Amino acid sequence: MEQSVSTTKEALLFAAGELFAEHGVEGTSIRAIAEKCQANIAAVNYHFGTKENLYHVLIRRVLEKTRCRRAEALMKRKQDWAHDPLKCAEALYGIVEEHIHQYFTGTHPRWYGRLFMRILLQPTPAIGEIMSELVMRDFDSLKEVLRCCRPGMSREESELWADSLIGQLTHYIFAEDFLLMVPGRRSYDEAFQRDILHHVSRVLIRGLELPMPAFLMERKSNA
């Protein structure tokens, strides 16, 4: 965390991240950013030139820090698990676990996920280049892992499976504010995060017709 370079610069990035995630780039003024971290209004232009450039610096950092490398790591020791359906299922569980870890269980500030959703919703061409460099590689690795889980799977099928995994998880991030205003919905506590992890893993494992690991077996008469 090389913060010693300039503490205001880091403070601006953090404050901007929180505000961009909550209200969007257009909905956030540089005055609001500066006030949030008790900096001068001119500090934004001094450190980043323009508001847009601040945004680009910010999302590059967020995308670098939130890469999901589990799938890539798995592909490097493919021979250890790819032949064994049960280990494939466990590999899937590990990937889902890592994604949930990134955005829910405190590895990163809570607003990282929401900012990531905003980038997905409205990726400018400039952002597109950063994405292709960082995010798409992780996505390709994920598709490779999924192809190992079901030999003979086509490229198009693996994309559908990757979409299923990502879609089920991102849903909780980008619709969080809506879901939490539904009466009776569970809060995003540890128990809920664990239930999401188990549920999504089971959906994928059963969908890919893999054997269910023992620790994911459902206990009967739980209600």
Add this chain to the structure above:
Amino acid sequence: MEQSVSTTKEALLFAAGELFAEHGVEGTSIRAIAEKCQANIAAVNYHFGTKENLYHVLIRRVLEKTRCRRAEALMKRKQDWAHDPLKCAEALYGIVEEHIHQYFTGTHPRWYGRLFMRILLQPTPAIGEIMSELVMRDFDSLKEVLRCCRPGMSREESELWADSLIGQLTHYIFAEDFLLMVPGRRSYDEAFQRDILHHVSRVLIRGLELPMPAFLMERKSNA
């Protein structure tokens, strides 16, 4: 379509919808809205009072027009299918089909889905009331249908399954711009929409351990 009341009013709503969906409310000026439909700038304030009110009128209309009533309809003739696992599977397929129909295959303008995603991402308290009135009822019906598919399912489990269904589908809407800039991704044509429909249905049916309807059986050696 009582458009004869005021054609400019309708034109403003449509133009605003397209722009809000693309650039967000904060990222859209009333000048841009007026220019898009060749209306005067003051027309927005004449017909809607404020920009925020225009937004509220718009989202109320969008949410009213895009309700997914299939689940509610299914629950009204529950005795016709709920006892038969195969018919449960077909009911699920019908619900997924309706959702895809709403946002992909031309029932509504293309920007409806994207605007819906923006509402989910950032629901103001005022919007929350509209949501609870319209959207949450559909969501409750969906959960009821899912509970029928697996007798003994708890309320919490049915919520997880509903999230899985919604999450997999909304993913294609809110991440559309990103997904389409991934090299080699399929465009959102009819073939892709059908593949999404079949894939998501299969994932849910296998996940809920229901029998697979004949028309969803996968043909081997398709690659």
Add this chain to the structure above:
DNA sequence: GCTTGATTCAAGTGTTTGTTTGAATCTCGA
């Protein structure tokens, strides 16, 4: 203690924002 470069600050730039205003125009029944 002085110099130099980096950083902060208050005040200002011009532009764009949402909104208002009052006159002009349109619509249509009497």
Add this chain to the structure above:
DNA sequence: TCGAGATTCAAACAAACACTTGAATCAAGC
């Protein structure tokens, strides 16, 4: 043909916007 209500229009409003400026302040090496 007239008049009244609905709608449109160009012009203007203050406030907020991103960004700039030049002086003040700071930290550190000599």
